[in-house]
Amino acid sequence: QVQLQESGPGLVQPSETLSLTCTVSGGSVSSGSYYWSWIRQPPGKGLEWIGYIYHSGSTNYNPSLKSRVTISVDTSKNQFSLKLSSVTAADTAVYYCARYGTSRGSLAFDYWGQGTLVTVSS
Amino acid sequence: DIQMTQSPSSLSASVGDRVTITCRASQSMSSYLNWYQQKPGKAPKLLIYAASSLQSGVPSRFSGSGSGTDFTLTISSLQPEDFATYYCQQSFSTPHTFGQGTKLEIK
Numbered sequence: 748q749v750q751l752q753e754s755g756p757g758l759v760q761p762s763e764t765l766s767l768t769c770t771v772s773g774g775s776v777s778s779g780s781y782y783w784s785w786i787r788q789p790p791g792k793g794l795e796w797i798g799y800i801y802h803s804g805s806t807n808y809n810p811s812l813k814s815r816v817t818i819s820v821d822t823s824k825n826q827f828s829l830k831l832s833s834v835t836a837a838d839t840a841v842y843y844c845a846r847y848g849t850s851r852g853s854l855a856f857d858y859w860g861q862g863t864l865v866t867v868s869s
Numbered sequence: 870d871i872q873m874t875q876s877p878s879s880l881s882a883s884v885g886d887r888v889t890i891t892c893r894a895s896q897s898m899s900s901y902l903n904w905y906q907q908k909p910g911k912a913p914k915l916l917i918y919a920a921s922s923l924q925s926g927v928p929s930r931f932s933g934s935g936s937g938t939d940f941t942l943t944i945s946s947l948q949p950e951d952f953a954t955y956y957c958q959q960s961f962s963t964p965h966t967f968g969q970g971t972k973l974e975i976k
Contacts, residue, residue, distance in 0.1 A: 793956065793967055794958075794967040794970075796963075796964055796967070807963050843912055843913075852919060852922070854903075854960035855903040855924075856903070856905075856958070857924065859913060861912055
């Protein structure tokens with residue numbers, strides 16, 4: 748059973764960089780069958796795709812966040828990470844990591860972490 | 870970006886009811902449409918992928934249909950555990966976008 752677990756600070760100062768890590772168990776980030784994704788959800792609002800990374804390091808980001816986002820992968824630790832720079836209160840959200848299939852019949856977010864709330868505040 | 874619009878935004882129904890939620894895309898996207906269920910404080914759960922394929926372990930009372938720009942999620946007989954928020958999501962192109970959600974409440 749694949750499991751994903753987010754970790755990182757729950758409070759970030761405005762203008763600083765938000766950093767989160769997702770640890771994958773029961774599966775491998777080196778698999779060529781998946782993209783490893785970040786999605787966020789502001790309190791009481793809907794879901795926003797942030798971006799994803801392939802095991803090769805190839806990335807795809809949401810243009811609305813692209814200038815501030817970096818997603819990286821560490822295959823030796825079976826982890827992938829998110830960095831979001833110059834944060835404001837608008838970046839306050841629950842951040843989820845998720846697995847996304849690459850083949851035509853599985854283009855969906857099929858496994859999700861439990862989510863971690865990140866609050867941007869001084 | 871492909872805009873996803875769900876209707877209704879909220880819905881009240883009773884246990885045993887048949888319920889249909891609609892998702893409309895701003896452009897044609899074949900069958901690249903997924904449905905998720907989210908309960909309060911929990912991560913979304915994949916229910917339906919590729920418009921009509923049931924994810925493993927999901928009860929058969931859930932079904933999906935549609936292609937192009939118009940899609941539906943149907944719950945044939947509501948159970949108490951089905952009261953949640955439902956989201957559609959397009960996998961046709963990036964950025965992957967979600968509908969605004971449909972909150973299904975107990976009548």
